[in-house]
Amino acid sequence: MNAWKGQSAWSIADNFAQQALSFVIFAVLAHWLTPHEFGLLAIAHLMVQFVRVTLLDAIAMPVVRGVDSSDALFNWLFTLCTVVSLVLAAAMALASPVLVHFFGTPEMMPVLLGMSLVIVLFGLVRAHEARLLREGNFRLLAIRSLCSLSAGGAVALLMVYQGAGAMALVAQQLAAGVVALLIAVAAEWRIWRPRWAWSTALIRRHASEMNKVSTSALLNYANTSGDAALISVLLGPYATGLYNLAKRVLSAAYLVIGASLGRVGVTLFVQQQRDPTALRHIYSRMLAMTLLLLAPVYTIVTALAEPMVVIVFGEKWRASAPLFGWLSVAYMGQAVFALGQNLSFATGQSARVPKLALAQMLLATALACVLARTNGAMGVATGFALGSVAGMVAMKFAIGRQLGMSLRSFALTILPAGAGAALGAILIRLLPLTGMEVTEWPSLIVAGMAGLFAYGAGVAAVRWLAERGRGLPRFTMRCGLEYRAAREDERTGKALRHPL
Numbered sequence: 340m341n342a343w344k345g346q347s348a349w350s351i352a353d354n355f356a357q358q359a360l361s362f363v364i365f366a367v368l369a370h371w372l373t374p375h376e377f378g379l380l381a382i383a384h385l386m387v388q389f390v391r392v393t394l395l396d397a398i399a400m401p402v403v404r405g406v407d408s409s410d411a412l413f414n415w416l417f418t419l420c421t422v423v424s425l426v427l428a429a430a431m432a433l434a435s436p437v438l439v440h441f442f443g444t445p446e447m448m449p450v451l452l453g454m455s456l457v458i459v460l461f462g463l464v465r466a467h468e469a470r471l472l473r474e475g476n477f478r479l480l481a482i483r484s485l486c487s488l489s490a491g492g493a494v495a496l497l498m499v500y501q502g503a504g505a506m507a508l509v510a511q512q513l514a515a516g517v518v519a520l521l522i523a524v525a526a527e528w529r530i531w532r533p534r535w536a537w538s539t540a541l542i543r544r545h546a547s548e549m550n551k552v553s554t555s556a557l558l559n560y561a562n563t564s565g566d567a568a569l570i571s572v573l574l575g576p577y578a579t580g581l582y583n584l585a586k587r588v589l590s591a592a593y594l595v596i597g598a599s600l601g602r603v604g605v606t607l608f609v610q611q612q613r614d615p616t617a618l619r620h621i622y623s624r625m626l627a628m629t630l631l632l633l634a635p636v637y638t639i640v641t642a643l644a645e646p647m648v649v650i651v652f653g654e655k656w657r658a659s660a661p662l663f664g665w666l667s668v669a670y671m672g673q674a675v676f677a678l679g680q681n682l683s684f685a686t687g688q689s690a691r692v693p694k695l696a697l698a699q700m701l702l703a704t705a706l707a708c709v710l711a712r713t714n715g716a717m718g719v720a721t722g723f724a725l726g727s728v729a730g731m732v733a734m735k736f737a738i739g740r741q742l743g744m745s746l747r748s749f750a751l752t753i754l755p756a757g758a759g760a761a762l763g764a765i766l767i768r769l770l771p772l773t774g775m776e777v778t779e780w781p782s783l784i785v786a787g788m789a790g791l792f793a794y795g796a797g798v799a800a801v802r803w804l805a806e807r808g809r810g811l812p813r814f815t816m817r818c819g820l821e822y823r824a825a826r827e828d829e830r831t832g833k834a835l836r837h838p839l
Contacts, residue, residue, distance in 0.1 A: 357488060362587070380454070383453075394553065483526075495508060495514075585662040707719040735749055766790060
């Protein structure tokens with residue numbers, strides 16, 4: 340148990356440190372570089388991430404999850420990932436002239452060529468990462484992330500100071516990739532040194548599992564990055580840079596809070612997968628906790644989007660501020676959908692996940708394409724936000740049928756976060772009437788704290804009113820309003836003992 344807690348702590352610390360450090364570096368670079376330059380890298384990075392999550396990760400995950408952990412298997416994994424990365428890097432380099440012509444930006448050529456090398460680095464390190472992950476060496480993975488991010492940030496700052504423009508961002512990715520590879524190789528050098536070992540038989544053995552992982556990853560990629568890809572195709576690098584800034588800010592909270600709670604949720608769901616009553620209470624509490632932690636962040640950031648963007652990133656990024664509202668809605672919907680997805684996988688109901696994810700992606704893409712004609716980037720954000728909400732609602736009904744949860748129960752669970760968010764947003768909007776203008780760091784911090792206080796007051800008020808109206812003991816209302824009555828099963832009305 341202590342080992343598991345230590346691994347979880349390192350995993351969460353790794354995630355938080357990555358987001359915090361990369362955000363600081365991003366904010367500094369944003370003052371030196373333009374949205375167009377960031378957009379050039381964002382377009383190239385979309386291609387690199389596509390290769391990483393849908394191919395390299397799909398090849399590696401069956402090995403990570405499998406029973407066999409022999410050196411021969413990891414030699415094969417190293418060989419296959421290296422070959423795939425070399426082929427796809429060459430394909431990206433060869434396609435660069437076509438992409439440059441499509442976007443009409445000659446300065447994109449060196450960015451695409453440089454980022455193709457990042458694909459090779461990902462391929463070379465993937466087998467080492469798989470070994471470290473299988474061993475549960477999250478401490479080393481966390482240290483490696485911090486070192487690579489720091490090295491990449493230092494190189495980027497040095498090059499941007501020298502006027503390298505978008506190539507400073509490419510150098511950041513290359514430096515981070517090289518450092519990550521060197522640390523991983525050094526960590527495994529005494530116990531495993533990769534050797535060339537091609538095996539068609541192993542490819543056939545793992546093909547089915549790799550296809551499943553790749554399909555799931557493709558749908559997740561489309562739902563999380565499809566909007567940025569659509570922006571790049573329809574509106575070009577400048578709009579992509581603005582859009583990417585809003586996503587970068589908002590995704591930090593989603594990844595830190597959502598991913599951390601997701602790990603906890605998976606463990607709890609697996610432990611209670613045979614007890615529908617316990618699953619229902621755990622899901623309600625995890626849902627309430629997710630919303631309670633994400634809602635204040637997205638509410639405050641959205642309400643203060645324009646002054647925050649100007650103060651933190653600079654005047655040239657002001658046009659990205661209107662995107663924060665719809666993208667916040669999209670991330671909230673994704674968080675709730677991901678919670679339902681984790682429960683589905685843990686309870687053997689995984690068949691519905693790709694169907695719902697595909698339906699969500701198609702709806703979001705269709706809405707975004709229609710709305711983008713008249714509203715540009717805002718239309719794309721709106722379309723994907725509405726698609727995310729639709730996916731969340733569909734997943735909610737699927738979970739409700741499985742666990743016997745009513746719509747009323749769901750509404751009561753999200754009510755505290757919703758009321759707190761509304762009160763926080765109203766208070767921030769009223770601050771200018773008091774003569775307070777948010778123009779500098781001190782006033783931005785004060786406004787954010789005021790919104791946070793109002794949010795907490797709203798949550799506390801809703802809980803107090805609900806408890807007083809129902810006469811429920813206080814301990815049953817910790818994370819939400821998910822209980823109909825004390826010690827009463829929601830579906831049958833029979834008495835039961837609530838887990839504390």
